[in-house]
Amino acid sequence: MNFINNKLETIHLASPQGFCAGVASAIEIVDLALEKYGTPLYVRHHIVHNTTVIKDFENKGVTFIEQLNEVPPNSVVVFSAHGTPPDEYKLAKERDIKIIDATCPLVTKIHREAVRFSKKNVQTVLIGHNGHQEMIGTSGYVNADLLYIVENESDVEKLNLNPDQPIGFLTQTTLSVDDTKNIIKKLKERYPTISAPPKADICYATTNRQEAVKDLVKNCDIIIVCGSRESSNSNRLKETAKLKGVESYIIDTVDELDINWLKDKKSLGITSGASVPKKVVDNLLAKLTSVFPNVQIHYLNNAEHGIKFPIPNI
Numbered sequence: 001m002n003f004i005n006n007k008l009e010t011i012h013l014a015s016p017q018g019f020c021a022g023v024a025s026a027i028e029i030v031d032l033a034l035e036k037y038g039t040p041l042y043v044r045h046h047i048v049h050n051t052t053v054i055k056d057f058e059n060k061g062v063t064f065i066e067q068l069n070e071v072p073p074n075s076v077v078v079f080s081a082h083g084t085p086p087d088e089y090k091l092a093k094e095r096d097i098k099i100i101d102a103t104c105p106l107v108t109k110i111h112r113e114a115v116r117f118s119k120k121n122v123q124t125v126l127i128g129h130n131g132h133q134e135m136i137g138t139s140g141y142v143n144a145d146l147l148y149i150v151e152n153e154s155d156v157e158k159l160n161l162n163p164d165q166p167i168g169f170l171t172q173t174t175l176s177v178d179d180t181k182n183i184i185k186k187l188k189e190r191y192p193t194i195s196a197p198p199k200a201d202i203c204y205a206t207t208n209r210q211e212a213v214k215d216l217v218k219n220c221d222i223i224i225v226c227g228s229r230e231s232s233n234s235n236r237l238k239e240t241a242k243l244k245g246v247e248s249y250i251i252d253t254v255d256e257l258d259i260n261w262l263k264d265k266k267s268l269g270i271t272s273g274a275s276v277p278k279k280v281v282d283n284l285l286a287k288l289t290s291v292f293p294n295v296q297i298h299y300l301n302n303a304e305h306g307i308k309f310p311i312p313n314i
């Protein structure tokens with residue numbers, strides 16, 4: 001049975017939150033491809049890491065696959081926003097598969113840096129979560145003999161790079177800004193000549209959403225992040241709040257909300273990851289306002305304006 005909470009007074013909504021430009025264009029690309037080619041339409045890997053988005057597309061007839069050999073020749077396949085290794089483009093060509101590329105341009109930029117490093121024989125330290133789709137994609141652009149994956153500071157200690165050969169680092173786009181700063185500091189201590197990418201690889205959307213959570217925690221005694229378990233940037237939002245000492249939870253949809261978390265809490269902060277549709281947060285708010293009809297909702301206002309990525313030819 002639920003408790004009666006007379007204390008929850010306010011809900012603060014982080015800003016910015018929700019869709020980034022890369023996710024918005026990836027979703028638009030799949031919709032346009034559906035309009036033009038109809039079904040079957042295949043998408044290699046989940047187009048973005050959010051179960052609501054994936055279910056909506058499955059309901060429209062999209063088939064998600066992991067390997068190109070799962071589709072017949074001459075099919076149309078959309079490559080996900082996280083980026084795809086070069087071998088898959090080659091394989092698609094060999095099998096007469098039409099590719100529609102929804103890779104976020106900010107991920108493509110890192111692929112180009114990776115290729116540039118490998119052409120110059122640079123030992124490339126790739127900072128990120130091993131096994132994440134973006135890391136799999138980016139790793140494919142680095143010469144395998146030059147690739148070193150680092151997830152945390154202790155991995156830096158284990159590195160054994162040749163100091164007489166050039167060294168550089170790249171990062172996944174959706175990491176914790178603070179953790180990554182510490183990893184890079186350690187790398188620079190061990191390898192002072194290490195080259196940094198020309199512009200930070202952690203993307204604007206990740207950075208802005210983590211900053212927004214840091215603002216949010218100042219006024220809240222609990223944070224709920226809307227985001228799927230597999231979403232790197234959403235998980236980092238939860239961690240950011242926790243590191244600031246504030247109790248925090250991640251929920252995929254409103255069904256995962258446990259009202260007991262709000263017992264004795266006065267002020268709740270809500271944010272959402274870069275791949276989360278607005279309706280997920282709206283459903284959460286609807287539930288909360290039905291349970292706490294007198295709660296005040298505050299909308300913070302630091303929206304990102306004018307960031308839109310071009311849509312490729314479909």
Ligand code: SF4
Nearest residue numbers: 020022023104173203
């Ligand atoms: S989180 Fe950043 S890198 Fe990833 S899709 Fe969005 S804008 Fe692109």
